[in-house]
Amino acid sequence: MTARNISRFWEWGRKIICVGRNYADHAKELKNAIPTEPVLFLKPPSAYVREGSPILVPLYTSNLHHEVELGVVIGKGGTAIPQSNAMEHVAGYALCLDMTARDIQDECKSKGLPWTLAKAFNTSCPVSEFIPRERIPDPGNVKLWLRVNDQLRQSGCTSQMIFSIPYLISYISDFITLEEGDLILTGTPKGVSAVQEHDELQAGIEDVVTMSFRVDRQD
Numbered sequence: 659m660t661a662r663n664i665s666r667f668w669e670w671g672r673k674i675i676c677v678g679r680n681y682a683d684h685a686k687e688l689k690n691a692i693p694t695e696p697v698l699f700l701k702p703p704s705a706y707v708r709e710g711s712p713i714l715v716p717l718y719t720s721n722l723h724h725e726v727e728l729g730v731v732i733g734k735g736g737t738a739i740p741q742s743n744a745m746e747h748v749a750g751y752a753l754c755l756d757m758t759a760r761d762i763q764d765e766c767k768s769k770g771l772p773w774t775l776a777k778a779f780n781t782s783c784p785v786s787e788f789i790p791r792e793r794i795p796d797p798g799n800v801k802l803w804l805r806v807n808d809q810l811r812q813s814g815c816t817s818q819m820i821f822s823i824p825y826l827i828s829y830i831s832d833f834i835t836l837e838e839g840d841l842i843l844t845g846t847p848k849g850v851s852a853v854q855e856h857d858e859l860q861a862g863i864e865d866v867v868t869m870s871f872r873v874d875r876q877d
């Protein structure tokens with residue numbers, strides 16, 4: 659029997675926990691209040707898409723947005739993890755996109771309904787290759803960027819996060835047990851905008867990784 663390899667965590671079928679409004683500049687651009695506690699939502703493992711496969715625009719949206727985010731891959735599970743030990747639970751990182759049907763999210767927000775169809779559809783979580791934690795010694799200070807058809811749309815630094823990675827791991831694990839292979843999306847900086855069929859998205863963590871995805875309409 660071969661041991662499972664964390665570097666293909668997206669094949670493990672574990673959960674994807676997303677943090678929203680973790681950058682003040684992004685909360686402001688969508689006219690949301692700055693949160694006093696992390697805003698959490700989930701994506702299913704079927705949301706994963708890897709380079710080489712397209713991001714598919716759901717048929718029900720006419721305003722699909724990109725959100726570039728640092729993803730944290732859990733290496734050691736736990737419940738009620740103290741902040742002081744939190745980084746021992748991290749196996750590594752991945753650059754992620756939190757693809758969002760903004761029109762559907764707006765409708766859900768105004769009706770007080772959950773964001774599931776806005777956030778959790780197939781291909782709503784493009785991910786880069788796995789980045790072992792040694793390659794990002796200070797995850798609280800890395801630059802993220804995203805370009806659409808070679809135009810810079812998002813550029814931010816994880817130092818702008820409202821809630822730090824150790825805080826998020828500790829907070830989430832108080833309510834949702836973290837398991838090896840889980841992924842935490844840590845929120846997006848400002849600059850989110852719409853993408854169309856045939857667009858090319860390129861994103862990167864400065865000096866660490868780049869990835870590219872094409873946008874296609876669903877048949």
Ligand SMILES: O=C([O-])CC(=O)C(=O)O
Pocket residue numbers: 676677678679680681684688725756758763844845846
């Ligand atoms: O949809 C939103 O604005 C919330 C979110 O995911 C983020 O801030 O990254």
Ligand SMILES: [Mg+2]
Pocket residue numbers: 676677678725727756845846
């Ligand atoms: Mg997001």
